[in-house]
Amino acid sequence: MSNIEKxxxxxxxxxxxxxxxxxxxxxxxxxxxxxxxxxxxxxxLAEESFDIMxxxxxxxxxTSYGKxxxxxxxxxxxxxx
Amino acid sequence: xxKWRIQNVRMAGVSACVPENVVKxxxxxxxxxxEAEVFNNTVGIKKRHxxxxxxxASDMCQKAAEKLIEELxxxxxxxxxLIFESxxxxxxxxxxxxxxxxxxxxxxxxxxxxxxxxxCGCLYAITVGGNLxxxxxxxxxxxxxxxxxxRMGSLKDKSRVPLFGDCGTAIALxxxxxxxxxxxxxxxxxKGYEALMTPHGGFRHPATPESFVEEDFGNGIVRAPIHTLxxxxxxxxFAISKPPKSVEQFLEVEGIxxxxxxxxxxxxxxxxxxxxxxxKKLKLPSDKVPYNLEEYGNLGGASxxxxxxxxxxxxxxxxxxxxxxxSFGLGLSWATMSATFGPMIIPEIxxx
Numbered sequence: 001m002s003n004i005e006k007x008x009x010x011x012x013x014x015x016x017x018x019x020x021x022x023x024x025x026x027x028x029x030x031x032x033x034x035x036x037x038x039x040x041x042x043x044x045l046a047e048e049s050f051d052i053m054x055x056x057x058x059x060x061x062x063t064s065y066g067k068x069x070x071x072x073x074x075x076x077x078x079x080x081x
Numbered sequence: 082x083x084k085w086r087i088q089n090v091r092m093a094g095v096s097a098c099v100p101e102n103v104v105k106x107x108x109x110x111x112x113x114x115x116e117a118e119v120f121n122n123t124v125g126i127k128k129r130h131x132x133x134x135x136x137x138a139s140d141m142c143q144k145a146a147e148k149l150i151e152e153l154x155x156x157x158x159x160x161x162x163l164i165f166e167s168x169x170x171x172x173x174x175x176x177x178x179x180x181x182x183x184x185x186x187x188x189x190x191x192x193x194x195x196x197x198x199x200x201c202g203c204l205y206a207i208t209v210g211g212n213l214x215x216x217x218x219x220x221x222x223x224x225x226x227x228x229x230x231x232r233m234g235s236l237k238d239k240s241r242v243p244l245f246g247d248c249g250t251a252i253a254l255x256x257x258x259x260x261x262x263x264x265x266x267x268x269x270x271x272k273g274y275e276a277l278m279t280p281h282g283g284f285r286h287p288a289t290p291e292s293f294v295e296e297d298f299g300n301g302i303v304r305a306p307i308h309t310l311x312x313x314x315x316x317x318x319f320a321i322s323k324p325p326k327s328v329e330q331f332l333e334v335e336g337i338x339x340x341x342x343x344x345x346x347x348x349x350x351x352x353x354x355x356x357x358x359x360x361k362k363l364k365l366p367s368d369k370v371p372y373n374l375e376e377y378g379n380l381g382g383a384s385x386x387x388x389x390x391x392x393x394x395x396x397x398x399x400x401x402x403x404x405x406x407x408s409f410g411l412g413l414s415w416a417t418m419s420a421t422f423g424p425m426i427i428p429e430i431x432x433x
Contacts, residue, residue, distance in 0.1 A: 036314045044321075044358060053326050053362060056273070059318035 027064030094426035125353025129246030129378035141249025200410025202382020239301030246378030
């Protein structure tokens with residue numbers, strides 16, 4: 001499984017959303033279900049999927065599909081791989 | 082760098098005292114039966130012991146200390162240091178440790194100190210008391226760690242009421258040249274102080290009539306500025322990130338194999354979601370991570386000593402146990418400690 005597939009699966013698991021609907025606009029502001037619990041679930045799964053440990057500011061900043069990609073990539077995860 | 086290697090200090094015993102009154106989640110009138118069930122399953126705190134308004138943290142600590150001193154067979158005159166670690170002391174002034182010196186009948190030569198450090202309180206108290214003993218100038222220290230945290234907040238604050246239990250603990254430290262080294266490191270993120278705070282009632286914002294004016298923040302949170310608040314998202318993101326990173330680094334620097342070298346990991350019992358995340362991130366063997374939050378809730382600084390009393394009594398009274406302890410809370414502060422404690426005296430848990 002590619003890293004971007006792993007990343008998309010995190011959102012599929014947390015929100016039960018079809019991967020085709022995921023884009024940079026998929027965010028806290030546009031998704032009704034996106035509350036603090038869902039955000040923490042996203043972060044937890046991202047940490048487990050890529051074996052990374054995020055900082056508090058990353059956890060707080062994980063507020064959209066696009067921002068999450070930047071945060072994960074900053075941990076050295078190549079989402080093109 | 083705030084890291085210590087504390088030599089020649091042995092933990093001679095630990096004890097705990099809780100109120101008789103037990104409150105189940107289902108008994109909390111802020112929550113519907115459905116909410117209580119979800120809370121029990123996710124946050125994991127099913128019961129907590131809650132003290133009546135007439136009982137302070139110092140009362141529970143005193144009872145725990147009396148029992149411990151009795152079972153240790155210590156002459157009270159031999160106790161050189163008394164530390165009271167709590168954010169819920171008897172009065173703003175004087176220091177509660179001074180009152181306890183009298184109530185416990187300790188000599189007037191006792192060095193008394195109050196420390197209001199919150200959930201890291203146990204590790205702060207061991208560090209300060211241990212270093213005083215390690216200097217060789219004093220031989221015995223009594224560390225009293227406890228809180229009545231529920232009363233600090235609004236009883237209409239659903240984000241806080243179900244989390245805390247009340248407890249007082251006592252730890253006995255003494256000089257022992259054969260004691261294994263205690264290693265501890267501390268971290269502080271003062272920028273995050275607003276995540277856990279009591280806005281009014283100090284000298285920055287003294288209590289005025291407006292301090293008691295309640296505001297409805299939604300989601301079942303009604304509180305006034307005089308009440309302690311928790312910013313859940315900030316606390317959670319801190320607790321699941323900074324402490325496990327520090328533990329990971331600590332284990333690496335100290336050359337400790339988490340699977341082979343450690344008997345138990347004592348993680349501050351904040352709530353099940355946080356402890357589970359810390360355990361998972363650190364890939365800790367689950368049979369080495371005792372929990373007691375389901376029965377006692379978050380006990381603040383008393384959390385780690387309460388784990389020793391309620392979950393590791395048989396092990397710690399019979400043989401040495403290598404422990405890694407991780408606590409985190411107010412400040413924001415967090416600490417990691419490695420120590421081999423035991424065999425030691427642990428009386429049965431006391432009630433008041």
